[in-house]
Amino acid sequence: MNAPERALGPRPLPAAMLAALQARFGARCSTARVVREQHGRDESPFDVPPPDAVLFCESTEDVAHAIGLAAAHGVPVIPYGAGSSLEGALLAVQGGLSLDLTRMNAILRIAPEDLTVTVQTGVTRKQLNEALRHDGLFFPIDPGADATLGGMAATRASGTNAVRYGTMKDNVLGLTVVNARGELLRTGSRARKSSAGYDLTRLFIGSEGTLGVMTEITLKLYPLPEAISAAVCHFPDIDAAVRTTIQVIQLGVPIARCELVDVNAIRALNAHDRLGLREAPLLLMEFHGSPASVQEQAETVQQIAAEHGGEGFDWATTPEARTRLWAARHHAYFSALQTRPGCRCVTTDTCVPISRLAECIAATVAEADASGLPYFIVGHVGDGNFHVGYLIDPQLPAERGLAEQLNRRLVARALAMEGTCTGEHGIGLHKMDFLLDEAGAEGVAAMRAIKLALDPGNILNPGKIFRL
């Protein structure tokens, strides 16, 4: 698919800037085709020429130096983490320099006594949780992919635990950011709350690299729950599973995870992981707390599920069984891709008020079934957020067009229900028109004004979120 913004014209990296980069960074600045191409694609369906060069940054100072040069030369810089964007957020639509932050993966300071940790933004969530385990702590945000914490902050990511622990917006205490002039900014503090001026932390979170490049991040941590229990429950149809979820949320049960997997995704998982799951829609749930509280929550939910025809409430109480369960959930996307070799996935990300979720999913399923496109649905239904993945043949423009049309209809439905076009994936290249519908011309105008105030040369990840 062609990205619309490439039309604005590339701003390639001039030889003088390349020479300056190579003089300072040597082989860490690469123009090798394979390296550039690796940094020029993500999980989105867009095909865009790669960046002109890639710099492997190892420190905040590296980032600051590179952005200083880019500012002087008017060249785009695009931060790169795990490359797992679903919306083209990391594509070099106007050319320029990709800043690979994956070597900035130091865990700088674990403060168990304050339940905080400070890391470089190239640390991934799995690496972080591995490092925290010895202290009996964890960081709950889990978008599925082993994304970097910088990428997760940049897209305001959430995932399976958000129903209980919130999203990245709720779990970042402070940031170190390099601004468009190559200067350092420190936002927030290690205090749990603050009313000190504008909330720059929250402004950078979700800005997709367009306002600054985050290099360090201080996060809230949580004690590992005393007891954890996970369960799988099958339902006669999606509606029954969703109505169970709605009632659980409305009752205020502090469920930690509540995930929907549809029959298409289950078939893919069975084929790929040999899971032998029953081919019926299922909810994957997890409960955190004291042993007594976990039992209480589980009993409440089991009763609600039974009232909706839920069957086979299978428990996974050992860490191994739980890990297998969540690995399966996280494999849904890649398992589904493998059911149609060579396909690309157009992924939707709407989120609606919980009371409208059953209606929204039902209408979406009806449209998807009628379309004839292969698709699957997984969802963080406890948040009102679900993803339809349309598996399209990239050689067939008609399929792409159809998937996009279905996405547009779904977004229109979600907005009419007072929801959002994106619960957690971000706008990137893909949803700029949706953002206009959602935030209105005045809202997008405010975003543009902020962008131009903080990045007048439009060098920070240009062409994303909105058109300037």
Place this chain on the structure above:
Amino acid sequence: MNAPERALGPRPLPAAMLAALQARFGARCSTARVVREQHGRDESPFDVPPPDAVLFCESTEDVAHAIGLAAAHGVPVIPYGAGSSLEGALLAVQGGLSLDLTRMNAILRIAPEDLTVTVQTGVTRKQLNEALRHDGLFFPIDPGADATLGGMAATRASGTNAVRYGTMKDNVLGLTVVNARGELLRTGSRARKSSAGYDLTRLFIGSEGTLGVMTEITLKLYPLPEAISAAVCHFPDIDAAVRTTIQVIQLGVPIARCELVDVNAIRALNAHDRLGLREAPLLLMEFHGSPASVQEQAETVQQIAAEHGGEGFDWATTPEARTRLWAARHHAYFSALQTRPGCRCVTTDTCVPISRLAECIAATVAEADASGLPYFIVGHVGDGNFHVGYLIDPQLPAERGLAEQLNRRLVARALAMEGTCTGEHGIGLHKMDFLLDEAGAEGVAAMRAIKLALDPGNILNPGKIFRL
């Protein structure tokens, strides 16, 4: 106390604008001295001339019209709610028009099925909770004063329940805002999460009326806990109370409220409310959850308190007893003011990482005792946030100077401990220099750039948060 910003010179309301306001709004636009003076003071120790006129707004359209006029005439507009700012946030330091929003007190829509409510921003927190009671829901943020929800959002307020439910930043889903051109902006949605572009909602929260005037707000609600239990526990000294708190937080006990009251505040409360409390530092605690979970939490905390010499764990399980307890906590400020007739209060608001709280309070108490000034301490210690109230004689500049000096030392200490100068009261007029120390020149420069981008004429509550 003279406010520094008045030096920038007033921008009084011209006769033509006043005529236009009176033509449209009649008696709702007042220049009566008593009305202006009422809108020209708050709970801060600053004495500033009142606004030139007050407009009693009844709708978003009124606000938009007034700001449109103000923009055309280059006149400051200052939103006014309950008048309970402690930092001079509502003072008309450059003259102009006060927008009284208290008549915009309609509860527009309660959606129990989604746990959301939409209200006009002149609704107060007590009014809201009264309206929610029939649905078994509540809004937890409780700053003590019966502030308006607009004022609470504007200062990123929190208060006694924040340790469990977060602050205003965590509990607002969306806003209707009138921008500096008098246009309407709608931010957020009714979905529980979103990654749709810059987080304008969070940018307006805590901006103290300097970026736009909020007229409607959509909030998250919570089911009234099945069980609530409150307790009072006395300690041999402040340090023991604080160390108990630290351990409770570090263990991850989901305590709903954890408040410190020092001996000076207890004496004031006993004198004012005849409470007959023992004259020893106390923690006021509240637990929310299922009956089993509340009991479990309380037992854990009781055990920790006992290890620190806590005594007389008195329970208040009836709603009446609880209300009396929290009313007493909220009266601490006014009770203390009455111990020194004619005094003004210089209130501090630092917040530090929980591990540094005991050390921070101990050093602060030592300085306060040595100063000879009357003072009291209350604190949302579960958040690491506490307030020292210095009771000064406004006729004695030396006392004012001394209180400010003590505040400066406390802020320096909190910042050295990686905390913040303000946990919940905001910057207002009072803490502009502290903000520079905390956010750094680059951070404040970013805030200024955003302000100028969204309000180039500097008409929205000018002279607050930072100097332009």
